[in-house]
Amino acid sequence: MQRILPRGEIESLDHTHIPRIFQAESRFVFQERASRLRQLATDSPIQAYLLLMAHVADAQHNALAKYTALPGASAEQVDRAQTHGMPPLQATGWQRDPQWRQILADIVQEVLQQPDVLAAAQTVLKDLLQAIEQEPEQLEALADAMLARFEEGIDAARAPFVMAALQVYWTRLAVDFDTAQLPVITPFGVCPCCGSLPVSTIVRIGGSREGMRYATCSLCSTEWHIVRVTCTHCEDTEKIAYHSIADASEAIKAESCGKCHTYRKIFYQEKDQMVEAVADDLASLELDVLMGDEGFFRVNDNPLLWQSAKDS
Numbered sequence: 001m002q003r004i005l006p007r008g009e010i011e012s013l014d015h016t017h018i019p020r021i022f023q024a025e026s027r028f029v030f031q032e033r034a035s036r037l038r039q040l041a042t043d044s045p046i047q048a049y050l051l052l053m054a055h056v057a058d059a060q061h062n063a064l065a066k067y068t069a070l071p072g073a074s075a076e077q078v079d080r081a082q083t084h085g086m087p088p089l090q091a092t093g094w095q096r097d098p099q100w101r102q103i104l105a106d107i108v109q110e111v112l113q114q115p116d117v118l119a120a121a122q123t124v125l126k127d128l129l130q131a132i133e134q135e136p137e138q139l140e141a142l143a144d145a146m147l148a149r150f151e152e153g154i155d156a157a158r159a160p161f162v163m164a165a166l167q168v169y170w171t172r173l174a175v176d177f178d179t180a181q182l183p184v185i186t187p188f189g190v191c192p193c194c195g196s197l198p199v200s201t202i203v204r205i206g207g208s209r210e211g212m213r214y215a216t217c218s219l220c221s222t223e224w225h226i227v228r229v230t231c232t233h234c235e236d237t238e239k240i241a242y243h244s245i246a247d248a249s250e251a252i253k254a255e256s257c258g259k260c261h262t263y264r265k266i267f268y269q270e271k272d273q274m275v276e277a278v279a280d281d282l283a284s285l286e287l288d289v290l291m292g293d294e295g296f297f298r299v300n301d302n303p304l305l306w307q308s309a310k311d312s
């Protein structure tokens with residue numbers, strides 16, 4: 001009779017095993033984003049915005065270190081996720097602890113203290129502080145709408161800051177989650193931990209990730225493996241094409257799918273070691289314009305830049 005090996009042993013026999021996910025490094029994730037945003041800002045047409053978001057990422061870094069005891073998935077939630085092959089920290093419908101609004105207040109206050117924040121952004125931030133105090137239900141509704149990716153009811157000026165707080169909240173949950181508890185299979189195209197969409201994908205260098213492509217979660221910062229030359233939205237492999245801006249960095253391309261007519265950006269670490277999933281996506285809006293002209297759609301917004309329905 002054949003002996004059936006337990007899962008861990010099978011993996012240890014398989015030397016070509018590709019790590020399925022990488023949890024965010026809580027000490028670096030937002031810090032790296034902040035420094036990349038500053039680097040990209042130097043010759044960017046949206047310099048002021050990138051610098052504002054660098055302050056946001058700095059504040060996220062501090063908040064992630066401060067809020068270390070958020071209630072995670074219960075044993076029952078983990079069980080249910082395993083039974084149904086669903087992400088255990090599913091963002092939509094999650095009972096958020098009110099601490100997330102405290103995280104938001106911390107981020108807003110820290111950004112407001114920076115000397116170079118423009119008047120328009122200051123107004124948005126001060127309004128937000130007031131809303132945290134006086135209209136928390138408004139912010140809960142906005143957070144729900146953003147996590148559910150509703151087309152309407154999203155205040156585009158407040159959204160990046162609210163999303164920044166939600167990112168800290170879910171990054172903490174994901175970092176603290178024991179990945180051995182992940183269901184073996186979760187739906188394609190969404191984060192195995194929280195069920196959110198990826199912001200972009202990166203072809204990595206070094207160690208077990210050499211040449212492998214990982215998607216970065218727009219919410220909980222987890223990275224998960226997706227086979228290359230595969231549509232990250234519909235999983236098609238037949239009509240994949242690559243697009244880039246002439247004279248721009250070779251590290252940045254858009255991967256389009258002729259079947260579902262969407263695209264997502266793909267970054268190549270061998271061409272630029274510093275590429276960062278959120279920062280490089282935000283700083284390459286020119287490529288989004290090109291893709292729009294070629295008739296492809298973005299599946300999801302950058303978490304730090306939202307368009308209101310009427311603008312799009």
Ligand SMILES: [Zn+2]
Pocket residue numbers: 174191192193194195196217218219220221222
């Ligand atoms: Zn996630």
Ligand SMILES: [Zn+2]
Pocket residue numbers: 231232233234235236257258259260261262
């Ligand atoms: Zn597709």
